[in-house]
Amino acid sequence: MTTAATPAREDGTRFPLSHLQRRLWLLHTLDPTGALQSTARCFQVTGRLDTGALQQALDHLVRRHEPLRTVFPLSATGEPVQLVLPGAALPLARLNCREPGQPLLRGKEFAERPFSGGDGPLARAGILRTGPDQHLLVLAVHLLVADGWSWNVLLRDLAACYAAALTGTAPQLPDLPLQYADWAHWQHGRLTGERRRELRHWWHRELDGAAPGLDLPATDTTAGRSGRTVTRSLDAGTETALRALARREGVSLFAVLAAAFGAMTGRRIGREELLIGTPVAHRDLPETEHLLGFLVGTLPLRVDLTGDPPFTELAHRLAAAARRSFAHKDLPWEELPWWQPPVDGQTLPTLAHHPAGSTGSLTLQGCRVSELDLPSDASRFDLTLRISEHPRQSRVRVEHDTRVVTPVEADDLVTGYLALLDSVALHPATVLSELLPQRPPTPRSPTETP
Structure with missing residues (x-):
């Protein structure tokens, strides 16, 4: 990183939020649950877990x-700052299952407790004993302090620190x-x-004439989102063929997947020039590799179906649009042409591609660890399609606000995709x-989380 980013201060100094955090803070203030802008991971741990070493x-x-x-109090002018x-403390909370046989629901309840940005803490950890030498470990963090890539850092460091604590040595970390x-x-x-x-x-020219891939909701949906998810498997043979196609065409697998999503979205709204969204990491510089934060x-990506x-x-067009947008990603979201406060105008259907290993995995020395999905009944955005690569079988997951995209529409989208x-x-x-x-496809058997 350039010399402008060298650390030169002590704890206790108040700093402005980053441009990325400012939008997230707005969404947090509009969220009555206090937990929508957070993420949680749940792990089943089998073996002799040393909870003292874990603490x-x-x-x-x-x-x-x-x-x-870090907490985010308001300054004298009413602006949030980082402190x-x-x-x-990040105490390991001991959880009890109020309803026998429902440990995941207890984990969900723990993970979805409201976070207070001004007072903190913005991370929590809980442990639930489910049997002899068997536990559920739940970790939850607010996005203000840790994004998706940060889970790589968090889980890798946790594994190293746990192994060191078992032997009473200092962890070997970069x-x-x-x-x-x-x-920031x-x-x-x-x-x-x-x-x-x-x-x-540049963004005014790039977005001119392209319609957001979702209509504005009739009412303010930030007041509380009614979420639903549909998860299905991606055929292994299809995935292999798509990777081969991307190699032959000299584009990324993301460009292929996003082109298909753009085509489906354009068909849905009846437009040939439209916008979809995708998450993009601002981790271009090597110093951010081991950094925790948002x-x-x-x-926005322009999709040209003309x-x-x-x-x-279309895959080449999408790849070119992605390169253009990535090169101009530094403009804050609230300064893009369509943004309308206070609703935020998050009307872009979003494609999130998670390559294998991109969100990290947890290992705890002497234990067998597997990840479990926590049930969810809330949606952070109007419509997100997630493609998560897995060694055995990749998954396609649609998360949507049922007041913006109906269950029938979401089912049709994922089946058609x-x-x-x-x-x-x-x-x-x-x-x-x-x-x-040309007609609504016959649905496959979905696994739904209402």
Whole structure:
């Protein structure tokens, strides 16, 4: 990183929020649950778990990573600021299952307790004994302090600290050349007035004439989201063929997956020029590799379906649009042309692609650890399609607010998307009008979380 980002302050200094955090803070203030802007992971741990060593590991994480002891009080002018506390606790809460046979529901309840940005803490850990040498470990963090990539850092460091605590040694972890507040300071300095004007001008031209892929909801849906998820499997043969297609065409697998999503979305709203969104990490610099914090933003991508192109051409168009947008990702979301406070205008259907290993996994020495999905009945955004790669079988998961996208529409979307990927795998050079299903597809058997 440039010398402008060298750490030069002590705990207790108040710092502005990063541009990425400011939008997240707004969403947090509009969320009556206090938990929508957070993420949680649940792990089944089998073996002789040393909870004392686990607590020592959590204590070391808090000392190592400033975001785990950062709160966001309001300044005298009413603006939120970051305040790094000199010390903070992350106690391992002992959970009890109120209803026998329902440990995941207890884990969900624990994970979804409201977070207070001003007072903290913005992370919690809980342990639930489910049998002899068997526990559920639940970790929850607010996005203000840890994004999706941060889970890689958090779980890897937790494993190292736990192993060290078992032997009474110091954990062997890479040095942290800077902390999140240093990065936020650098980000503010990088976005000069001239650069901001250049970015605004570019985004106005890029987004001109393209419709958001979702209609604005009739009412304010930030007051409390009614969420639903549908999860299905991606055929292994189809996935192999799509990877081969991406290699032949010289584009990323993401471009192929996003092109199919853009085609389905355009068909749904009846538009040839539209916008979809995708999460993008602001971790271009090597110093951010081991950094905990919120460094991800939603980036608009223009989808051009004009001329009924072959799918391979659409994939190239999408790849080019992604390259353009990535090069101009530094403009804050609230300065993009369509943003309308206070509802936030999050009307972009979003595609999130999670390559294998991108969100981390947990190992605890002497134990067998497997991850479990916590049930969920809330949706952070209007519509998100997640593709999570797994060694055995990848998953396609649609998360949606039922007041914006109905269950029937969501089911039709995921079924049609999978059908389109199957067709693309077999006939990638076929034009879109022949690839897209002309009638509502027959649903496969979904696994739903109401």
